[in-house]
Amino acid sequence: MSNILHTPDPAALRLGTMLPEPFVVVERNEETADTFTLTLCPAGEGAARSFEPGQFNMLYAFGTGESAISISGSPEKTEGLVHTIRRVGTVTSALDRLVLGDVVGVRGPFGSPWPMNEARGRDLVFVSGGIGLAPLRPAILHALAHREDYGRIVILAGARSAPDVIYHEQLHSWMEESGVEVKLTVDQAGSGWHHHVGVVTTLIPRARFDSSNAIAMVCGPEIMMRFTAMELARAGLSDDQIFVTLERNMKCAVGICGHCQFGPGFICRDGPVFRFDRIRHWFSQREI
Amino acid sequence: MTTTLEPLLRQHPLFADMDDDTIHRITGCAKNVRFRSGDVVARQGEAADQFFLIREGRIALEMPAPQGGAARLQTADAGDVVGWSWLVPPYHWHFDLRAVSEVRAFSIDGRCLREKCESDPRFGYQMMKQFSTLVADRLEATRLQLLDLYGSPGPGTHP
Known part of the structure; x- marks a missing residue:
């Protein structure tokens, strides 16, 4: 197996990374019944x-605890x-x-990024679940802001049902972008739903991209990512063209405490974004 | 009619690996069909005398929902095959099929194709191989769909 470990960043071990800084909630949006967005x-x-x-950042709800939460806004802003x-x-x-106006503690940002530099000049295939x-x-926002740096952009988004789709309006606005293909699917639908119905993996054979020159970025439940990787392989992508992001309970976020150990590495320090060939072995181990 | 359909049928993914003779035989059972958005393409319980190869548009598989209305279970788009009830006794549709958009498709006469399968076991085996792959893919996708992948995680699994 390839080494999944990155060289530890000594700076990450400084005490400063352990101290939350106060941030104020300046905007709040309800995405679905159980999902919300804070700015x-x-x-x-x-x-x-x-x-x-x-x-990702570690967000600290004072008096309750910390949780690792991915950053979901534009890196340009x-x-x-x-x-x-x-x-x-x-x-x-x-x-x-x-x-609005409440204060939350923030540590971060932490972790490895999506391979936006490596993906330059190539088609981008984003596959998400929930x-x-x-x-x-x-x-996606970075690729759209630097459109000339990338080939086709394919966004395949799966959700449980129509009310569970996050960023609904933004997904539809991306559908209008030139050179961007957005396909939306849900597992459960009524007759009013006009997008796809079925698991997100079924969208992969229907999407148009050059598999010999594409990078896929995948995020969702691990079983969904495993089947997505299999379907991407059937579409012609090799494991080193596929990137996944993993999630585990994290505590320190700097590779000290061991809560998020994944095989020989730590998701907080060596991930959360991994090239699939580097974790394939561990990805299929149920105990890990 | 069939002479013009054959090159079009050849372009469909289902026939990508089939030889000329096989495609020629299937073409003899094929015709072009169109549906408007909202049309019922097939109804649960009715005779499944055909299946569809979608060229354009989208067809949904639906079942009556316990709460009323229809539950949309899956959709099929251009390049997809809809229906294998024509191959399995008692040859009845198990779902409703509804066009979700304007649809252009090939309709393949299941009875015609069954007769050809019976009279030529080699051809019949080829059809069975083709459709068993489709059924296996659909079954795998349905199992994943049943897992409720995006449901709430169990208590205590997340902070």
């Missing part, structure tokens, strides 16, 4: 933060950190109770 700006004189698509969050546990439920579209959105 955060530094409180007081704090500096805005730049990030690379695919990275640094005036606010955008996070789309699904209410699934105690921390995310506490974040869900935040209203809230998996959130970590992909910065990469």
Whole structure:
């Protein structure tokens, strides 16, 4: 197996990375019944933060705890950190109770980014499942902002049902972009739904891209990513053309505590974005 | 009619690996059909005397939902094949099929094709191989769909 480890960044081990900085909620949008988007700006004189698509922050709901949340806004706009969050546990439920003007602690950004430089001059295939579209959105926005750097852009988005589709309006606006193909599918639908119905993997053979010169970026539940990688392989992509982002409970976010160990590496430090050939072996191990 | 359909049928992904003779035989059972958006293409329980190779547009598989109305279970687009009930007794549709948009398709007469399969086992085996692959792909996709991939994670799995 290829080595999945990155060289640890000594700077990441400095105490400063462990101290949350206060950020204020300046905007809040409801995406679905259990998913919401917060835009955060530094409180007081704090500096805005730049990030690379695919990275995450640790958001601290004071008095409750921290959770690793992908950054889901545009990397071109640094005036606010955008996070789309699904209410699934105690921390995310506490974040869900935040209203405009409330303060949240932020550490980050952490982790490896999507391969936007490596993907230059190539077709981009984004495959998302559910809230998996959130970590992909910065990469999509970056590609759209630098349209001349990339070939065709294919966005294949799956969701449970129509009310569970996040960024609904934005997906439809991307459908109007030249050279951008957006296909939307849900697992459950009524007769009013006019997009696709079925699992997101079934969209891959229907999409148009040059498999010999494409990079695929995939985010969703792990079983969905495993079947997506299989379908991308059937479409002609090799494992080194496929990138996935992994999720685990994280605590320190700098590769010290071991909560997010994945095989010989740590998702917080060596990921969350991995090239598929480097983790394929571990990806298929149920115990990991 | 069939002489003009053959080159068009050849372009359909279902026939990508088929030899000329096989495609010629299938063409003898094929015709062009069109549906308007909202048309019922087939109805559950009716005789499944045909299947469809979609050239343009989208067809949805539907079932009556317990809450009323129709549950849309899957959709099929250009390049897809819709229906294998023509191959399996008692040859009845198990779902409703509805055109979601304007649809252009080839309709293949299932009875005609079954007779050719019976009279030439080699041809019949080729058809069975082709359709068993389709059925296996559809079954795998349906199993994934049943997993409720994007449902709420279990308690305690996320902070």
